Amino acid sequence: MKVCVAGGAGYVGLVTGLGLAELGHRVVNVDVDQRRVDMLRQGRSPIHEAGIDAMLARNLAAGRIAFTADLHPAATEADCIFIAVGTPSRPDGQADLSQVIQVTESLAKPHAGYQVIVIKSTVPVGTAELMLNILKRQRDEGVDFDLVANPEFLREGQALYDFFYPDRVVIGSSSPRATGLVRDLYGDVMTGTGHWNVGAPTPAPRAVPVVETDLASAQMIKHAANAFLATRISFINEIAGICERVGADVGQVVRGIGYDKRIGHGYLSPGLGFGGPCLEKDLRALMRVATGNGFNPEVLSAVLARNDRQIESVIAKLKRQTGYLLYRKRIAVWGLAFKAGTNDVRSSLALRVVARLLEEGASVQAHDPVAMPEARAIYPDVTYRDDPYEACERADALLILTEWPQFKEPDLARLKALLAAPRIVDARNLLDTAKARAAGFDYTGVGRL
Ligand SMILES: NC(=O)c1ccc[n+]([C@@H]2O[C@H](COP(=O)([O-])OP(=O)(O)OC[C@H]3O[C@@H](n4cnc5c(N)ncnc54)[C@H](O)[C@@H]3O)[C@@H](O)[C@H]2O)c1
Structure with a gap:
């Protein structure tokens, strides 16, 4: 599938994009941080993680991952758009959702076919519903898009391991079509039978619990x-x-x-x-x-x-x-x-x-x-x-x-x-x-x- 990851030079976005590229998808990671985008294009990871440099080199060479600061072409073509931008704390403790809202508003434009938009950032309950409202102003839910909440549970220091061998995958959606697409996207990760070189011993094969909500x-x-x-x-x-x-x-x-x-x-x-x-x-x-x-x-x-x-x-x-x-x-x-x-x-x-x-x-x-x-x-x-x-x-x-x-x-x-x-x-x-x-x-x- 064609995948676009917004926030793709950040911790979660980079790991998600690289993981999906390694699974064989064609991925474009988009980020407003031009310095990080330039580093990644040269094969240099801004984050230190076991196995990340080799995986980046491999997928760049195979043409499965690209990095850009320009959201529109990548987002228009994608079958699936992941949003993995930051949700930092505001001084009063509330999550600052400005990055999520900004990306969502940029996506609220009509486009050619059906897309699944996945919110991967950690967001307070109610955010996905707010995103739906923004998206529905210009799109028809269920016809040309569906929204999925697919939170990330990676641990820094073992981030790639956690991508390929997760304890569970949570897929929140009201659309069986979108849930199916996200399941397909994770492919062998879900069956637990894949073998990926992520700098740690491969665990015993086991089907990953999928929590549909x-x-x-x-x-x-x-x-x-x-x-x-x-x-x-x-x-x-x-x-x-x-x-x-x-x-x-x-x-x-x-x-x-x-x-x-x-x-x-x-x-x-x-x-x-x-x-x-x-x-x-x-x-x-x-x-x-x-x-x-x-x-x-x-x-x-x-x-x-x-x-x-x-x-x-x-x-x-x-x-x-x-x-x-x-x-x-x-x-x-x-x-x-x-x-x-x-x-x-x-x-x-x-x-x-x-x-x-x-x-x-x-x-x-x-x-x-x-x-x-x-x-x-x-x-x-x-x-x-x-x-x-x-x-x-x-x-x-x-x-x-x-x-x-x-x-x-x-x-x-x-x-x-x-x-x-x-x-x-x-x-x-x-x-x-x-x-x-x-x-x-x-x-x-x-x-x-
Ligand atoms: N770091 C973790 O261990 C971890 C684990 C699970 C979940 N999360 C959650 O994932 C989300 C991302 O966290 P992170 O640690 O990867 O943050 P990060 O700051 O490393 O990455 C966020 C990226 O988004 C980019 N960005 C901001 N606005 C953008 C825009 N409009 N378009 C494109 N890119 C934009 C930033 O430049 C940055 O590179 C947060 O909600 C966080 O809570 C983080």
Whole structure:
């Protein structure tokens, strides 16, 4: 099929377009960011993801994917148009839908044949209905177009893997014709029998559950999924805080509760809280949907409040170690990306910690395996080091803020020799507590003995 992806140089749009091209469709990714479009045309991905460079090169060479800033020709010819533009938070927490509306209005022009328009961006319930109204001003629903809500659940760092091996696919639509077209589009992904080289072992073949719903429920599924994940993180951070006060170890607690099939081990890592481009913004947007419809989201409010306190708890631990005044202290920071495996620093809690350190007058020496250029653009006053050990030179303490696997087993003797004092605040519980303490470190994790 011919596919057009609006927002095609962004995280979700690029992964969607590349994935569909790899499946054999002819894809045009459209984006207003000309710099990113130019990079992609040259075969350079603006995002860091396992397997993405090879997939981009392969599909460019095969002529299955193209990149442009011009929506109209690509959108007019397409059988299916994906909208994967941003839906950032407004200051009051509501989702800013201006990008979605702008693209939808550009599509509301008559065209030759039947098209399916797919909203892939995460949007508050009611958005698809608003889009339908815009589209219906110039088109006939069911005759020359149908709208589908097909939310995205990819995890950054494993985005291509999640495209090809999703846990489920949600298709929200009132049109069997449109639902069928989207099913066909995903082809072998749905049967679970394909084999794609995405830098991770291929899972056992299995049919992917397809959840067919109405439009409103599809939009709600995405918000509910992210709110639930955020709830797990705030829950375990709360348990970690209690553990710290009563001499229990949250790691052991997670092991113990996770074997319960009703609970499971996933998304129970205590630490800095939930950051990144999705969980916090989507939680706030869902809360606004609730309050806007006369419902008080008490549980969700508590989830957010717990999250907002995590950074201060890490700063307090650092202050306890270094003597309460951070002014003129030199702090080494490992990790700037919002999570391991990505160069994305949007709403990165690691960067929020860096901002707090700078605010208190500390100097920061930082290292991240891939996200330093992105961090430098926001905090030019930080000293960035290509080597994690160099970042520790003469520092008063080391703060570990992103769970990169390469930080997991550092040469502790070397670290101790480089730091001005052997202090580590491990906000991701990456290091082995016993080893760090045996090596003479004043070591603090989150909820650990
Ligand atoms: N990043 C994730 O992990 C993730 C996962 C699931 C869902 N989502 C959701 O997917 C959506 C996109 O997120 P993202 O992280 O890919 O954002 P992004 O900022 O990386 O990408 C959005 C892209 O849209 C482009 N754009 C803006 N207006 C445009 C227009 N009028 N025409 C064409 N392109 C335009 C931007 O230039 C940008 O490249 C959001 O709703 C987000 O909540 C994101």
